[in-house]
Amino acid sequence: MAVFPQLRLRRLRRTESLRALVRENRVNIGDLVYPLFVVEGEGIRQEVSSMPGVFRFSPDQVAQEAQEVARLGIPAVLLFGIPEHKDEFGSGAYHPEGIIQQAIRTIKESSPQLLVITDVCLCEYTSHGHCGMVANGDVDNDQTLPLLARMALAHVQAGADIVAPSDMMDGRVKAIREALDKEGFQHIPILSYAAKYASAFYGPFREAAQSTPQFGDRRSYQMDPPNLREALREVEQDINEGADIIMIKPALAYLDVIRRVRDTFNCPVAAYNVSGEYAMVKAAVLQGWLDEKRIVMEILASIKRAGADIIITYHARDVAQWLQA
Ligand code: PBG
Numbered sequence: 001m002a003v004f005p006q007l008r009l010r011r012l013r014r015t016e017s018l019r020a021l022v023r024e025n026r027v028n029i030g031d032l033v034y035p036l037f038v039v040e041g042e043g044i045r046q047e048v049s050s051m052p053g054v055f056r057f058s059p060d061q062v063a064q065e066a067q068e069v070a071r072l073g074i075p076a077v078l079l080f081g082i083p084e085h086k087d088e089f090g091s092g093a094y095h096p097e098g099i100i101q102q103a104i105r106t107i108k109e110s111s112p113q114l115l116v117i118t119d120v121c122l123c124e125y126t127s128h129g130h131c132g133m134v135a136n137g138d139v140d141n142d143q144t145l146p147l148l149a150r151m152a153l154a155h156v157q158a159g160a161d162i163v164a165p166s167d168m169m170d171g172r173v174k175a176i177r178e179a180l181d182k183e184g185f186q187h188i189p190i191l192s193y194a195a196k197y198a199s200a201f202y203g204p205f206r207e208a209a210q211s212t213p214q215f216g217d218r219r220s221y222q223m224d225p226p227n228l229r230e231a232l233r234e235v236e237q238d239i240n241e242g243a244d245i246i247m248i249k250p251a252l253a254y255l256d257v258i259r260r261v262r263d264t265f266n267c268p269v270a271a272y273n274v275s276g277e278y279a280m281v282k283a284a285v286l287q288g289w290l291d292e293k294r295i296v297m298e299i300l301a302s303i304k305r306a307g308a309d310i311i312i313t314y315h316a317r318d319v320a321q322w323l324q325a
Helices: 009-013 016-021 059-071 099-110 141-158 172-182 200-209 229-241 252-264 275-286 292-306 316-324
Strands: 032-039 045-048 051-057 076-082 115-120 133-135 138-140 162-165 191-196 245-249 269-273 310-313
Touching: 009 016, 032 059, 032 099, 032 316, 045 200, 051 059, 051 200, 051 275, 059 099, 059 316, 076 099, 076 200, 099 115, 099 141, 115 141, 133 141, 138 141, 141 162, 141 172, 162 172, 172 229, 191 229, 191 252, 200 275, 229 245, 229 252, 245 252, 252 269, 252 292, 269 292, 275 292, 292 310, 292 316, 310 316
Parallel strands: 032 051, 032 076, 032 310, 076 115, 115 162, 162 191, 191 245, 245 269, 269 310
Antiparallel strands: 045 051, 133 138
16 A cells, blocks of 8 residues: 555645646536526527626527527537516416517527427416415415426427426426326427525525515425435426436536436436525626636536536636637
8 A cells, every 4th residue: 555655645636737637527618508588589599697797688689699509519408488578477478479488499400410408397487476376375286286397398398308306395396207208299308496495595586587486485395505414305296207408507516416316217317506506606706706617617517526517607608718719
């Protein structure tokens, strides 16, 4: 057994070539998913104030943005719709001419090879801002399921490649799988937000998506942040209901959850580096307090090291540019 002075761990760190040779984890452009916000109207490209560098696009503009994302080699986008009209049932979510359905069509027309993943959740479409149907002041699980299934089906009919339910209702993966299969979409994968925590890190997203709940909060359906074992039950439930890829969200404060899920299950694991994580980095960078490229690459490497295969991140565009340079 070699010990110091024969053993010197610094030998393999001496040059960048040596470090690259023994590097254990790499962030690849092919691992990244870029989220896009779509609003109604035309010619709109409006920056989200708490997320510098992130914009809300009208359907005509989002197609251009998606082309640029594809050109950079990013394999997938995740779409969020912000409808003008909201109601109690979130009916814009499953209307054939809904905002996301329009966006999917224009993106698939101009960038057919780019994977279009859609967020399936009612919160942006309901007048009360909750992720499901409200009955007697509470979010009703079972009444929400058929609406989510209709929404997922509408996305797939418009051309979505993958649907990603983020509502945290029990049984939604099964309901969506059945609805898709019944209509001949057996080949469409479900990426479930399996372990989604009730997190303060979603703050900037709610500004971007105008989806803040009008009463109460999401703690009766999203997970309690201190829990780890429960995340394994959530993931197991979604896999049993037919999820093809499972997601942990947020990423940074939940790296231990990513690791445990990776070690316990064999399906692909995605992690969502959410809006608040992005906003913290951007705020410090704009103050000149942090080196953006180094900090972002270190954060994304930590998510890969924790065991994620896929990273959904608002930094994806920048990262793709850095990796290509
Ligand atoms: C919809 C949804 C949210 C996010 C993704 N899908 C917000 C929420 O649950 O309140 C958050 C994404 C982010 O913060 O970047 N339910």
